[in-house]
Amino acid sequence: xxxxxxxxxxxxHTAGEAMEWITGLTSFGIRPGLERIFKLLERFNHPERRLxxxxxxxxxGKGSVCAYLTSVLRQSGYDVGTFTSPYLTSYSNRLQYNGQxxxxxxxxxxxxxxxxxxxxxxESEHGPVTMFEITTALAVLxxxxxxxxxxxxxxxxxxxxxxxxxxxxxxxxxITNVGHDHMDVLGATLTEIAEEKAGIIKAGVPVVTAxxxxxxxxxxxxxxxxxxxSLYMLDDQFxxxxxxxxxxxxxxxxxxxxxxIDSLTIxxxxxxxxxxxxxxxxxxEVLRQYYALIVDDEDLAAGLASTEWAGRLEMVSRQPxxxxxxxxxxxxxxxxAAALGEIYKYDKLNVMIAMMPNKxxxxxxxxxxxxxxxxxxTEPDFHKKMNAAELAAVANRLREELGRPRNVIMExxxxxxxxxxxxxxxQSSQSGNxxxxxxxxxxxxxxxxxxxxxxxxxxxxx
Numbered sequence: 001x002x003x004x005x006x007x008x009x010x011x012x013h014t015a016g017e018a019m020e021w022i023t024g025l026t027s028f029g030i031r032p033g034l035e036r037i038f039k040l041l042e043r044f045n046h047p048e049r050r051l052x053x054x055x056x057x058x059x060x061g062k063g064s065v066c067a068y069l070t071s072v073l074r075q076s077g078y079d080v081g082t083f084t085s086p087y088l089t090s091y092s093n094r095l096q097y098n099g100q101x102x103x104x105x106x107x108x109x110x111x112x113x114x115x116x117x118x119x120x121x122x123e124s125e126h127g128p129v130t131m132f133e134i135t136t137a138l139a140v141l142x143x144x145x146x147x148x149x150x151x152x153x154x155x156x157x158x159x160x161x162x163x164x165x166x167x168x169x170x171x172x173x174x175i176t177n178v179g180h181d182h183m184d185v186l187g188a189t190l191t192e193i194a195e196e197k198a199g200i201i202k203a204g205v206p207v208v209t210a211x212x213x214x215x216x217x218x219x220x221x222x223x224x225x226x227x228x229x230s231l232y233m234l235d236d237q238f239x240x241x242x243x244x245x246x247x248x249x250x251x252x253x254x255x256x257x258x259x260x261i262d263s264l265t266i267x268x269x270x271x272x273x274x275x276x277x278x279x280x281x282x283x284x285e286v287l288r289q290y291y292a293l294i295v296d297d298e299d300l301a302a303g304l305a306s307t308e309w310a311g312r313l314e315m316v317s318r319q320p321x322x323x324x325x326x327x328x329x330x331x332x333x334x335x336x337a338a339a340l341g342e343i344y345k346y347d348k349l350n351v352m353i354a355m356m357p358n359k360x361x362x363x364x365x366x367x368x369x370x371x372x373x374x375x376x377x378t379e380p381d382f383h384k385k386m387n388a389a390e391l392a393a394v395a396n397r398l399r400e401e402l403g404r405p406r407n408v409i410m411e412x413x414x415x416x417x418x419x420x421x422x423x424x425x426x427q428s429s430q431s432g433n434x435x436x437x438x439x440x441x442x443x444x445x446x447x448x449x450x451x452x453x454x455x456x457x458x459x460x461x462x
Contacts, residue, residue, distance in 0.1 A: 015104035018111035025131035032162035047144025058176025068280035072303030081149040161199020179331035194219035240278035270339035320425035346435035372405035378417035380443035
């Protein structure tokens with residue numbers, strides 16, 4: 001490929017046109033591999049090579065760990081780029097600088113720079129680029145040629161080894177955990193999935209992880225040793241202890257290889273969020289030791305306490321109480337069920353759910369159904385979705401075995417399903433304290449959240 005053009009043609013005239021082009025690339029699907037992103041960034045002289053990345057992979061908890069890291073780094077005075085996926089409200093959510101979405105004008109400018117390079121690549125033997133490849137390239141250009149943050153908190157899209165984000169050389173790698181998700185792409189066993197996640201480990205780059213299953217631990221240990229990468233594993237090199245937990249406040253202590261921190265507070269809910277916070281703290285400790293990162297204890301405490309992460313155990317309505325949580329795989333639903341048992345008070349639990357077709361539906365439902373009074377099965381507003389009738393059939397089959405939920409209602413229209421959830425809460429509020437939960441695929445969570453908070457649907461094109 002030739003070097004970057006000196007003049008930029010106006011292929012798009014508005015950010016909306018640019019986003020329409022980018023999201024339209026979803027038709028090319030998911031095509032794992034780094035050849036196209038490498039060629040794309042080569043066109044712009046590899047701006048990723050001048051940035052400090054914190055690369056975060058894992059089945060669950062990636063976004064939360066990214067949120068903790070971003071909050072503490074910003075609290076400590078650093079400029080921070082945060083690249084996450086998917087988004088919950090608009091495309092620009094996934095490209096943030098110091099907590100603010102990318103400006104429309106900058107997005108438009110960068111899309112116009114990328115379009116000719118993408119067209120040229122599409123005509124080559126490498127074929128057309130995907131939506132995620134363009135989005136990742138756009139993020140690299142944003143951080144490497146526009147805003148120049150001190151650190152980029154960099155979340156993987158899918159897996160790790162062949163994920164497009166793996167084009168970068170990070171200063172530290174993070175693997176939150178390994179679970180049963182995207183098995184059609186990543187592999188049928190935890191060992192195979194762990195191999196993909198561990199693919200982000202680079203030679204000599206320290207690794208922080210909270211993986212627990214023996215087969216996943218074995219893979220991460222072996223990969224880190226092969227790469228001569230220092231490994232910091234939960235319950236080995238670092239640990240945490242929960243001190244107290246109540247709704248919207250959890251306190252814990254942290255023990256690392258270099259020091260102990262007696263008490264830290266987070267406001268995100270669920271025991272899994274304490275583990276995520278501990279992973280973030282260990283990551284920051286690694287940066288302190290290896291790269292002389294300056295994070296005062298006061299800023300660490302304040303940054304953790306002020307961390308927010310939308311769509312994860314988020315109470316979006318108080319009257320009636322509606323909790324949303326993107327638990328879209330067995331491990332995520334297990335964490336939700338644990339939080340419902342440990343943190344939230346209710347007499348009746350009603351749940352609205354939608355799923356994608358490539359998930360372990362039965363094992364996911366097994367974690368939540370024993371707690372549920374009324375289950376409302378619906379569909380996300382997305383072209384790839386699981387039919388509500390099929391998911392309801394799984395729920396009804398499990399209902400015969402488990403004895404719960406008491407009722408299963410099928411309503412494919414998610415807006416109507418949400419109204420049924422609200423009506424159910426209103427009817428039962430006379431007799432007790434009802435908690436309504438919307439869970440499952442983030443495509444549903446995104447729309448319900450936007451609808452309840454802003455009166456509009458989210459954008460699509462993940």
